[in-house]
């Protein structure tokens with residue numbers, strides 16, 4: 001995906017992903033820069049379900065998050 005701009009303030013969005021709080025032991029969801037590590041999800045049995053990798057873009061200016069689930073695993 002080419003460069004995407006924030007819907008709120010039109011600043012540049014950076015690629016990352018959001019982790020579930022049960023995996024990170026934190027109290028809230030956490031946005032992490034870069035691509036997901038497949039090993040995090042290895043313990044989940046989702047073999048009979050369709051799944052998509054979710055990429056979450058974070059605005060570098062205002063923090064707005066925009067999610068895309070476009071790549072089927």
Ligand SMILES: [Zn+2]
Nearest residue numbers: 006009059062
């Ligand atoms: Zn923004």
